[in-house]
Amino acid sequence: MSRARFEKFKQVLRQRQHDMTLLTDEVHKAQNISAMLRTADAVGMPEIHMVQPHRGRLVYHHTAGGSGRFTGTAVHPDIQTGMNVLRQRGLKLVAAHWSERAVHYRDVDYTQPFALIMGAEKEGLSDYAAEHADAHVTIPIIGMVESYNVSVAAAIILQEALHQRQQNGQYDREIDENDPEIREILFRWMHPQMVRYCEKHKLPFPDMDDDGDMIPPADPRYRSPK
Incomplete structure (x- = not known):
């Protein structure tokens, strides 16, 4: 990504x-x-x-x-x-x-x-x-x-x-990128396949790095979604 x-x-x-x-x-x-x-x-x-x-x-x-x-x-x-x-x-x-x-x-x-x-x-x-x-x-x-x-x-x-x-300048605002809600939205947009996999298996979303790439979780319940 x-x-x-x-x-x-x-x-x-x-x-x-x-x-x-x-x-x-x-x-x-x-x-x-x-x-x-x-x-x-x-x-x-x-x-x-x-x-x-x-x-x-x-x-x-x-x-x-x-x-x-x-x-x-x-x-x-x-x-x-x-x-x-x-x-x-x-x-x-x-x-x-x-x-x-x-x-x-x-x-x-x-x-x-x-x-x-x-x-x-x-x-x-x-x-x-x-x-x-x-x-x-x-x-x-x-x-x-x-x-x-x-x-x-x-x-x-x-x-x-x-x-x-x-x-009126209403499109110029800042967001807190560390806000959990913001991070969830960004993850949903960046990784739709993993979102479907996590929701199907009731798993929390993995973390992302500064480039928006998913950090592979060590938990064996995760695997690459097909």
Whole structure:
């Protein structure tokens, strides 16, 4: 494993935005969830939240071009639960939704803790989410189409959030590389095969050296994962 890759992973962790996330309101198409996972990783979200659709099963590609490995997911049984969880974390709930109180998506202060709520592909935002969201935002459209694809709309709004936060210096922070939680995340990213092996056999993760290479444990229970 190259030192450059290890440094890249640490840089990504330094830029993670733990007070910014995405909540999908029964979005069910795998390609849309995958696209939003890619966007979430691109703007520094450590995880996204999803509401289980009433019809069918929530299916999505965990890989999402590799980003699913770096961005966690939390699934909620309904929109009320999802919104309550995020509100309890102190996040402002911003819904992509046209209404009389909707504002241009660039007129919102995304430097504050927030969660962006995106509605389902055909039905849009649920009545509950629309009523209980703290703010509504819209993206101007001048063509014949009525709306952007849900994953495209999320990307447009979150790029504005990234821009505002970059201008505010929120992507410039330090991490404690010796923090056990940070070390675990780095190990998971650097050594996914060994992670699967350790979890299967209920073994603690081995240590890493300064280059991110795994230090072979002396314990005979470990062996190279196949």
